[in-house]
Amino acid sequence: MRVVKFGGSSLANGSQFAKVVAIMKANPARQVIVTSAPGKRHPGDTKVTDLLIQYAQAVMRHEAVAAIVAEIVARYQAIADDFELEASIMAAIEEELDQLPKLTFKNNDYLMAGFKARGEKLNAFLMTAVLNHEGIEATYGEPKSLGIVVTDHPNDAEVSRETYRNLATFRRPIGVLVVPGFYGYTSDDDIATFSRGGSDITGAILANGFHADLYENFTDVDGVAAADPRVVANPQMIREMTYREMRELSYGGFGVFHDEAILPAIAGQVPINLKNTNHPAAPGTMIVPEQHFVPKHAITGIVSSQHFGAIYLHRYLLNKEVGFTLKILQVLAHNGISYEHMPSGIDDLTIILDDRQLTEAKRKTICAEIQAAVHPDVLKWIDDYAIIMVVGEGMAQRTGLIQTILQPLATAGVHVSMINEGASQISLMLGTSRESANRAVKTIYNAFFIPINQRLEVH
Incomplete structure (x- = not known):
């Protein structure tokens, strides 16, 4: 049995719905489908989720909502019209929105x-009607009836263990079960959503809970590329990778797959196949357990993230002071800030932070409190910081890997300010300036993926 999730671009309009119907008909093993909200139909379009956010904000401000409701209804109406569904289907959708x-x-x-x-x-409700109209027996599955229980964090919920006990006893109906992604219910029966893009999470939860043979995640790309196509022209596609590699690359900025979504699949050891709704015959990228995986290359992928900052501290013999790092962590915890990495030496310490969680005022507060707590000789905020992640299960077996990476970077004029090898030995983290990040990715990609006689000079 397969659980199949379709992203927003895969469900944006009637022609995309038709592709989904064809995909479901092509393999009867696809017995559970998870829907996203309708995404963008074209550049400049607005996702339905964003329209719903505007709707909510207007309600909170006690503003008129008729126009925004009409725009949302029109998105679903256009799909219903393409399949000539009964008027009662849209009447129910419009009533719920009203x-x-x-x-x-x-x-x-x-x-x-x-x-x-x-x-x-509403998209799951509509998809259920479309599938039945097209001759596929389908049943709508409300997350509450399935027992999808989540934590009490309304817009950043996590799945509860109780969910898996509930799914173990849930009797799936005959035919296809259509489940809306992105949300579950708290213990008080309130709706709470996962973080944005959380339909991936719902799909992985159901794949785990229903002991699926495969979790197929359909998007608008042919799979995972070895580097960002916006940085490297026509990068190679990754045909197979491990859970660990996907987690590392997702953390580093790969946007194909929600990084939290892989966790339920890992727990259930369910293989994941990332595929393209627009090219369903393409093999896509398989994400599999590490056990028995044999890497074909030293490097699987390279990615950069440019949303980091760092606090640099220098004080002689800081390594001798018991509790030095603890005091810094207490300052961060007091201000509700998490840190990403903390490379250190005997007299130096760098704390790398996700800059998106900080304001200028918060930066100044944290630096002042750290200065007061540990009295460093030097403390400065490094705003110009990017992280390059080089990931591959084959890295541990490759002799001289770091030299193979650093030499081309030096030739390309990329200054590396930090090197940190992950404990798993499948990832290498490099710190550079933001201006150098893309050049670093191109250079490393050339070194490992392009034959010497075909390499272009990187600028």
Whole structure:
């Protein structure tokens, strides 16, 4: 049995729905389908989820909502019209959207979650009707009836262990079960959503809970590339990779697959196949357990992230002071800030942070509090920071790998300010300036993926 998830671009309009119908008909093993909300139909279009956020914000501000509701309804209506569905289908969708402001929510955070979740819910309802209309027996599966229980964080929920106990006893109906992604219910029966893109998470949860043979995740790309196509022209596609490699690359900035979504699949040891709705015959990328995996190359992928900053500290003999690092971590915890990495020496320490969680005022506060707590001789904020992740299961067996990476970077004029090898030995992290990040990715890609006589000079 396969669980199949379709992203927003795969469900953006009627022609995309038709492709999904064909994919479902092509293999009867596809018995559970997870829907996203309708995505963009063309550049400049607005995703339904974003329209629902606007709807929620208008309700909170007590503004007129008729125009935004009409725009949302029109998105679903266009799909229904393409399949000539009965009017009662759209009547039910329109009624649910109209009733949203009349519902009672604990607070505005739960109101936002409740509104956002309707994008996936109504698309699953519509997909159920389309599949039945096209001759595929299908049943709508509300997350509450399946027992998808999540934590009490309305817009950043995590799945509860109780969910898997519930799914183990859930009796799937005959035919295809259509489940909206992105949300579940708290112990108080309130809707809470996963982080943005969370339909991937729902798909992985169901693949685990239903003991699927395969979790197929359909998007609008042919799989995972060895480097960002916006940085490297026509990069090689990765045909097979491990869970660990996908996690490392997702963390580094690969946007194909929600990085949290792989965790339920890992727990259930369910292989994942990333495929393209627009080219379903393409093999896509298989993501598999590490056990028995034999890497064909030293490097699987390279990615850069440019949303980091760093706090650099220097003090003689800081390594001798018990609790030095603890004091710094307490400052970060007090301010609600997590850190990413903390490379250190005997007199130096660098704390790398995700810059997106900081404001200028928060940076100044943290630096002042660290100065007061540990009294470093030098403390400075490094704003110009990027991280390059080089990932591959074959790295541990490759002699001289670091030299093979650093020599071309030096030739290309890329200064590396930090090197950190992961404990798993399948990843190497390099710190560079933001201006150098793309040049670094191109240079490393050339060194490992392009024959010497075909390499171009990197600028």
